[in-house]
Amino acid sequence: MESAHNINVDMSVRIGALELRNPVMTGSGTFAAGREYAEFMDLGRLGAVVTKGVSLNPWAGNASPRIAETASGMLNSIGLQNPGVESFCANDLAWLAEQDVPVIVNVSGHSLAEYVAVTERLDAEDAIDALELNISCPNVDEGGMAFGTSCAAAADVTRAVRAATGKTLIVKLSPNVTDIAEIARSVEAEGADAVSLINTLLGMAIDTDTWRPKLARTVGGLSGPAIKPVAVRMVWQVASAVSVPVVGMGGIMNAEDAVEFMLAGATAVAVGTGNFVDPATTMHVVDGLERYCRERGIDRVSALTGALKR
Amino acid sequence: MSCASTHEDGHRLLERVTVVANDRVTEGVGLIVLESPRVARAVRPGQFVHLRISTGTDFILRRPFSIHRAEEDRLHILYQVLGTGTRALAEKRRGEEMDVIGPLGHGWEIPEGTAHALLVAGGLGAAPMGMLAEQLSACGVAVTVAQGAPTAERLVGQGVFEATARRVLTATDDGSAGEHGFVTGLVEGALATDRPDVVYVCGPEAMARIVTAQAAAADVPCQVSLERLMACGIGACLSCVVTTTDGQRRACVDGPVFDAAHVVWDVSEIPPKH
Numbered sequence: 341m342e343s344a345h346n347i348n349v350d351m352s353v354r355i356g357a358l359e360l361r362n363p364v365m366t367g368s369g370t371f372a373a374g375r376e377y378a379e380f381m382d383l384g385r386l387g388a389v390v391t392k393g394v395s396l397n398p399w400a401g402n403a404s405p406r407i408a409e410t411a412s413g414m415l416n417s418i419g420l421q422n423p424g425v426e427s428f429c430a431n432d433l434a435w436l437a438e439q440d441v442p443v444i445v446n447v448s449g450h451s452l453a454e455y456v457a458v459t460e461r462l463d464a465e466d467a468i469d470a471l472e473l474n475i476s477c478p479n480v481d482e483g484g485m486a487f488g489t490s491c492a493a494a495a496d497v498t499r500a501v502r503a504a505t506g507k508t509l510i511v512k513l514s515p516n517v518t519d520i521a522e523i524a525r526s527v528e529a530e531g532a533d534a535v536s537l538i539n540t541l542l543g544m545a546i547d548t549d550t551w552r553p554k555l556a557r558t559v560g561g562l563s564g565p566a567i568k569p570v571a572v573r574m575v576w577q578v579a580s581a582v583s584v585p586v587v588g589m590g591g592i593m594n595a596e597d598a599v600e601f602m603l604a605g606a607t608a609v610a611v612g613t614g615n616f617v618d619p620a621t622t623m624h625v626v627d628g629l630e631r632y633c634r635e636r637g638i639d640r641v642s643a644l645t646g647a648l649k650r
Numbered sequence: 651m652s653c654a655s656t657h658e659d660g661h662r663l664l665e666r667v668t669v670v671a672n673d674r675v676t677e678g679v680g681l682i683v684l685e686s687p688r689v690a691r692a693v694r695p696g697q698f699v700h701l702r703i704s705t706g707t708d709f710i711l712r713r714p715f716s717i718h719r720a721e722e723d724r725l726h727i728l729y730q731v732l733g734t735g736t737r738a739l740a741e742k743r744r745g746e747e748m749d750v751i752g753p754l755g756h757g758w759e760i761p762e763g764t765a766h767a768l769l770v771a772g773g774l775g776a777a778p779m780g781m782l783a784e785q786l787s788a789c790g791v792a793v794t795v796a797q798g799a800p801t802a803e804r805l806v807g808q809g810v811f812e813a814t815a816r817r818v819l820t821a822t823d824d825g826s827a828g829e830h831g832f833v834t835g836l837v838e839g840a841l842a843t844d845r846p847d848v849v850y851v852c853g854p855e856a857m858a859r860i861v862t863a864q865a866a867a868a869d870v871p872c873q874v875s876l877e878r879l880m881a882c883g884i885g886a887c888l889s890c891v892v893t894t895t896d897g898q899r900r901a902c903v904d905g906p907v908f909d910a911a912h913v914v915w916d917v918s919e920i921p922p923k924h
């Protein structure tokens with residue numbers, strides 16, 4: 341006799357043209373290109389690896405201190421330090437291509453032309469399954485979040501990048517806006533296959549001994565469990581406003597957190613800061629999600645998406 | 651066996667550990683001993699572990715601690731009580747469990763042909779030097795330790811130095827032990843008298859910077875262990891970068907021990923309390 345506890349749960353989800361074996365990805369910038377984590381977990385059991393942001397030329401990043409711990413989270417102002425797209429393809433991507441996991445590369449830029457140039461370069465790489473357009477980094481002076489905080493700018497960069505690639509295009513949205521659903525609709529209208537949210541919330545912390553900011557850059561992006569309620573709310577708003585899939589993230593530490601995001605409307609989820617706390621957090625989320633479904637007799641994880649009761 | 655070591659990255663582990671002892675050493679300093687068989691047998695001098703002190707959500711990040719000594723299955727960690735994490739660490743009692751990631755980082759190197767080494771420790775800079783002194787001594791290297799602290803009571807790690815070093819020189823800010831003044835005042839004399847083949851330094855960055863210059867002036871290679879705020883500890887997040895003549899390097903994997911001549915000193919990188 342079949343009981344609810346031994347059903348097989350279909351964990352697969354779909355983002356654009358991309359079929360994922362499960363909905364659990366990594367948050368860009370918390371996982372490098374995966375190699376550092378391979379000693380602690382099986383990359384092949386992830387839905388996808390989302391790499392750190394890649395720009396056309398190498399970026400040095402910001403001055404130190406680059407992080408500050410805050411209640412139930414952290415601030416960072418790394419500043420998209422990366423070796424540039426050529427080095428990324430030759431080293432990180434070459435390694436990642438040998439792993440049995442879909443690859444999503446986060447695309448960064450200072451200008452519209454740079455976003456397009458990086459996209460064109462990455463579009464030529466067969467090992468890349470999808471691109472995530474980063475218009476939401478709060479830690480760079482030019483570009484980054486500036487493209488993600490007005491509908492017109494977000495639409496312009498999405499349109500230009502859309503024209504430069506046939507790969508699945510995910511646009512990563514900033515929470516530092518008045519109406520995130522409006523931005524989501526703008527990028528959907530320009531051909532985004534999916535949206536991911538939230539990037540970090542702009543924040544600040546001050547050392548009361550020195551009266552100086554704790555970050556060299558003064559302000560930085562807040563992440564971790566502290567931001568989860570804001571993120572869940574925004575995923576719910578965006579999922580209600582667009583018809584493309586939503587990748588939800590912001591403070592996911594365990595499977596129950598991931599379930600919340602899916603019930604709010606996320607098709608897939610990403611673990612970011614949680615990777616720092618335990619390098620195997622993603623594996624615990626994958627296993628926990630499957631167990632959650634099995635114990636409740638849910639035979640496919642995608643049934644959770646948007647199943648919020650009101 | 652050759653004692654020269656040029657550091658090869660070992661396998662990194664996530665290990666469940668048990669507190670064996672956790673005692674106050676002096677004002678604001680504790681020594682915690684952890685039963686951690688796999689890490690303790692793999693760790694080399696100058697490496698560190700990334701300790702998950704709390705599984706709650708009040709504070710979530712791990713804390714990096716250098717290994718003072720490794721004794722069979724046990725790790726000895728000297729720590730300064732500075733902030734939220736180390737205050738919680740000081741509350742840990744015998745039998746409590748935590749998890750560590752380790753051994754991590756690039757530790758001290760012993761150059762081929764080293765016959766005499768000078769170890770310079772300021773305050774808690776003694777923490778990563780216990781294992782080093784033991785290894786050097788076991789390899790027949792003559793060890794001189796120059797150690798400084800605010801007061802006599804805060805000269806920590808003296809047990810292992812007395813047991814392994816040929817000479818232990820001390821300086822205190824208040825003159826309560828050894829020379830009255832900074833440890834840097836002992837270094838030039840030790841460089842001239844002992845003619846060491848290598849200098850190892852760890853302590854406040856202002857002090858490490860002076861010792862680096864003193865070693866360079868005497869034409870002696872110098873290695874420095876640096877502290878940075880870290881998130882992941884395994885090389886992914888780029889929080890702990892150190893500016894070097896070779897560009898930005900990560901303290902967690904390229905360090906914490908660096909060739910001091912390559913460090914571009916910048917006081918703004920000194921971490922605040924954590």
